[in-house]
Amino acid sequence: MSLLLAQVEIRDRSEDTCVSENGFCPDWIVDNFDRYVDPFFQHVLLTVVAVAVGFGIASTLAVIAYRHRWFVNPVIQVTGILYTIPSVAAFFLLLPITGRGFVTATIALVSYTLLIIFRNILTGLDNVPEETKDAGRGMGLTEQQLLWRVELPLALPEILAGLRIAVTTTVGLATLVFFAGAGGLGEEIYADIAFKSNVVVAGGLAVLLAAVLDGLILLFQRALTPWTRAVSAG
Amino acid sequence: MNDFFDAIDFIFSERDSPAGGTRVGGLGEIWELMWPHLKLSAASMVVACAIAIPLGLWLGHRGKGGFLAINASNVGRAVPSLALIAFFVAYLGVGFTNLTLALVLLAIPPILTNTYTGVRQVDRDTVDSARGMGMTGAQIVRRVELPLALPLMFGGIRTSAVNVVATATIAPLAGVVTLGDPIINVNTYGDEGRLAAAIVVALLAVATEVLLGAAQRAVTPRGLKVNRREAV
Secondary structure (H helix, E strand, O other): OHHHHHHHHHHHHHHOHHHHOOOOOHHHHHHHOHHHHHHHHHHHHHHHHHHHHHHHHHHHHHHHHHHOHHHHHHHHHHHHHHHHOOHHHHHHHHHHHHOOOHHHHHHHHHHHHHHHHHHHHHHHHHOOOHHHHHHHHHOOOOHHHHHHHHHHHHHHHHHHHHHHHHHHHHHHHHHHHHHHOOOOHHHHHHHOOOOHHHHHHHHHHHHHHHHHHHHHHHHHHHHHOHHHHHHHHO | OHHHHHHHHHHHOEEEOOOOOOEEEOHHHHHHHHHHHHHHHHHHHHHHHHHHHHHHHHHHHHOOOHHHHHHHHHHHHHOOHHHHHHHHHHHHOOOHHHHHHHHHHHHHHHHHHHHHHHHHOOOHHHHHHHHHOOOOHHHHHHHHHHHHHHHHHHHHHHHHHHHHHHHHHHHHHHOOOOOOHHHHOHHHHHHHHHHHHHHHHHHHHHHHHHHHHHHHHHHOOHHHHOOOOOOO
């Protein structure tokens, strides 16, 4: 048995000294890139679903809190506690209730986005100038119309800034969802944490994903809020 | 619900390891795991503060390097803590010192950004009148800008500390035993040990947040409390 192991080791070494000496191996990365594709798309799916659900919940809470101020503090406190609980702990606190897998991972990730998005939407709405709202009311808009046609569009820069923070944070936290059995790039990092090539590729893909999603929202924001560019240019 | 009772029982009473050979659980063991967890977190925070606060004050005072100070947070957020730790493990090896360095890098951005922003948001008229009273640059930093920047600075320290305490949970991946050990080595501690560790880690993070929040309020100069805004 030990002879066999020794032989395998020798063969590995002769085949690729770079890998056996734990170097940074471009050849190995090219040959093994396939194994990162599925985890990468799991990572994308987890992030997009979590941020989308988080945005749905947080924006509803923010619009309610904007109209009923007493609601602000309870929401900040509850989402603040959710935000504080470490994700790894959250996965195992949820385990007895929701089991292992995608649902548990998503619930934990959603809970981290709530505070960030809620606070930004509320700040954005609060920063809408009173004169603008009065002008809208003067034109005969109902409160509902005012919200959709004046207040929310003007709050977009802050709302999307919150979304950007939520997305980059979620990409980072999603590297830990393998603890909940939900895969992602973190699983690849964890599988061979001391192998330089592996760590650089898996970690690099996560950073790249965060940067790309962040950039996409920024482009979306530029397209949606042309007036912010005019202001900064003037 | 039974799982949670078992986990709480694990915190308070010792039992045989499911893997056999050793005894696990009980307050003694929780403390044995929590102590290195606190030591690691504290060491990282002290080093991070020693770097980020002077740098943030200096950049803020000079009004230069805003791009660096502001973007440190954006870049920091985009690098997953697991990837950062894995990078240190792969390139520098496991151990307390290397892991502390990784956590320092994780902790610097929020402190740096908030200290810088805190100094920059000090009313320029206030700084000018301090200068008019004959204060030197160093005196302005120490007696005017620092006190007025303290609330925001502490907000950054709080964010970093909670993040570091949370990330110290995966320290066993870098060869440092912390409260994350029962989570990662579930065979030794059993399911109830893992859930117990999750509960203790969650409580520790919330306690860090509450304590530093109280500290943040305590260091806020009385003049700023009058029209206090929601802290960051």
